[in-house]
Amino acid sequence: MEPIRVGLLGLGVVGGGTFNVLARNAEEIARRAGRHIVVTKVSARDLVKAKSRVGDAAQVVADPFEIVRDPSIDIVVELIGGDGLARELVLEAIAHGKHVVTANKALLAKHGNEIFALASEKGVMVMFEAAVAGGIPIIKAIREGLTANQIEWVAGIINGTTNFILSEMRARGLPFADVLAEAQKLGYAEADPTFDVEGVDAAHKLTLLSAIAFGVPVQFDKAYIEGISSLSQTDISYAEELGYRIKLLGVTKARPDGIELRVHPTLIPAKRLLANVEGAMNAVLVQGDAVGATLYYGKGAGEEPTASAVVADLVDVTRLHTADPEHRVPHLAFQPQSMSDKPILPIEAVTTSYYLRLTVDDVPGVLAEITRILADASISIGSMIQKPREGSTQADIIFLTHEAIERNVNAAIARIEALTTVQSKVTRLRLENLA
Numbered sequence: 220m221e222p223i224r225v226g227l228l229g230l231g232v233v234g235g236g237t238f239n240v241l242a243r244n245a246e247e248i249a250r251r252a253g254r255h256i257v258v259t260k261v262s263a264r265d266l267v268k269a270k271s272r273v274g275d276a277a278q279v280v281a282d283p284f285e286i287v288r289d290p291s292i293d294i295v296v297e298l299i300g301g302d303g304l305a306r307e308l309v310l311e312a313i314a315h316g317k318h319v320v321t322a323n324k325a326l327l328a329k330h331g332n333e334i335f336a337l338a339s340e341k342g343v344m345v346m347f348e349a350a351v352a353g354g355i356p357i358i359k360a361i362r363e364g365l366t367a368n369q370i371e372w373v374a375g376i377i378n379g380t381t382n383f384i385l386s387e388m389r390a391r392g393l394p395f396a397d398v399l400a401e402a403q404k405l406g407y408a409e410a411d412p413t414f415d416v417e418g419v420d421a422a423h424k425l426t427l428l429s430a431i432a433f434g435v436p437v438q439f440d441k442a443y444i445e446g447i448s449s450l451s452q453t454d455i456s457y458a459e460e461l462g463y464r465i466k467l468l469g470v471t472k473a474r475p476d477g478i479e480l481r482v483h484p485t486l487i488p489a490k491r492l493l494a495n496v497e498g499a500m501n502a503v504l505v506q507g508d509a510v511g512a513t514l515y516y517g518k519g520a521g522e523e524p525t526a527s528a529v530v531a532d533l534v535d536v537t538r539l540h541t542a543d544p545e546h547r548v549p550h551l552a553f554q555p556q557s558m559s560d561k562p563i564l565p566i567e568a569v570t571t572s573y574y575l576r577l578t579v580d581d582v583p584g585v586l587a588e589i590t591r592i593l594a595d596a597s598i599s600i601g602s603m604i605q606k607p608r609e610g611s612t613q614a615d616i617i618f619l620t621h622e623a624i625e626r627n628v629n630a631a632i633a634r635i636e637a638l639t640t641v642q643s644k645v646t647r648l649r650l651e652n653l654a
């Protein structure tokens with residue numbers, strides 16, 4: 220049978236990895252896909268470097284639009300990144316009737332609805348396994364493997380850079396800035412590392428997970444996003460002492476009144492598997508009503524782990540491209556006409572547990588005042604520690620609360636901070652007990 224013809228846009232970390240895996244495993248992949256998958260054209264910025272990398276196997280072109288408009292290309296693989304040129308190229312490829320495989324979570328989180336709508340109209344597939352948790356087949360698992368379930372929630376460590384930073388801060392006591400530089404050197408960070416550090420990259424991925432878990436449109440602009448740049452070593456240590464680890468967690472939950480969609484540093488009981496995901500590894504925990512909790516662990520970034528997901532999508536497209544579009548798995552797991560309009564809830568409506576740290580004057584009655592305020596706001600205390608500050612008359616107090624509504628916690632924090640005996644802002648972190 221004729222090979223399926225692929226045009227590759229971008230020959231960087233993931234593009235290079237994809238080219239290598241396709242070449243190295245060509246025969247094995249063909250045995251699975253039913254025909255050979257061949258990269259016939261590559262678009263790159265540095266033509267000389269690209270030519271030396273691909274040799275005579277593919278034609279290297281400067282203009283990526285030459286690929287998306289080329290009638291001989293069946294599948295366009297977008298690995299340029301960003302949401303400007305990449306959006307134009309993907310839309311143009313779809314308009315020309317080509318299937319698209321992309322690792323670009325920023326693009327799909329922001330323009331997914333437009334892209335999937337055009338793809339449905341044109342009857343083409345847009346596949347994005349590599350965009351979420353890299354090599355872990357989490358899109359496949361939720362869209363297909365768990366399709367019997369009502370998904371209740373998804374919680375994941377879906378940014379390798381920040382997990383690496385948090386792991387190093389905890390294990391080696393190193394300051395944030397030193398560890399970030401190391402993470403960048405290892406090649407996990409986004410082109411703009413603030414996307415990693417400030418939780419934006421994790422929110423891009425979580426937005427896609429939320430859409431396929433609950434059948435809602437992609438709504439990145441409604442996600443609550445808090446990164447790790449202001450997280451202190453003090454809180455990492457106190458959390459550890461209380462039996463918790465702090466992870467940058469993406470959480471999306473279906474509730475009767477709407478959907479929670481949030482990324483923030485989170486305390487997780489140290490005995491949970493998720494709390495023990497270290498370094499640049501990713502892990503996603505999915506709770507379904509029938510299956511219970513399932514956990515997916517692996518490399519969320521890097522050349523060949525990410526290429527593994529890109530190539531898996533290429534095989535899926537190769538197997539399915541002659542099928543009637545209505546018989547393929549829907550882009551967002553649910554049929555487009557059966558999407559839900561459940562709202563994404565604002566962060567004030569979220570229900571979770573909290574870690575609250577504050578510095579107080581160590582005088583009689585201060586604790587009673589604070590616990591009164593918490594009780595007035597219907598916030599129940601799970602545990603508490605008090606740490607005298609050496610050489611001063613002040614003490615740090617840390618509360619772990621039971622589940623509470625965030626707006627009640629905000630109100631209580633404002634009242635606590637107004638007390639004359641409280642000498643600091645309240646540091647608030649969220650806590651998830653998980654399954």
Ligand SMILES: NC(=O)c1ccc[n+]([C@@H]2O[C@H](COP(=O)([O-])OP(=O)(O)OC[C@H]3O[C@@H](n4cnc5c(N)ncnc54)[C@H](O)[C@@H]3O)[C@@H](O)[C@H]2O)c1
Pocket residue numbers: 228229230231232233234262263264265281283298299300301304322323324325349350353406407409410519520521522525
């Ligand atoms: N690196 C990872 O581990 C990883 C993991 C999952 C997803 N991703 C996503 O994959 C995509 C690519 O990431 P990457 O790490 O490979 O980035 P990269 O910077 O290594 O590669 C991008 C490549 O695109 C090329 N490029 C830019 N403009 C171009 C143009 N006009 N025409 C042709 N080529 C052009 C660049 O020269 C570069 O070689 C991004 O969307 C990223 O978010 C990356």
Ligand SMILES: N[C@@H](CCO)C(=O)O
Pocket residue numbers: 350352353377378379380381407408409415420519520521
């Ligand atoms: N910058 C991302 C790459 C994978 O998407 C991370 O650190 O996880």
Ligand code: NA
Pocket residue numbers: 348349350351352353354355356357358528
């Ligand atoms: Na994946």
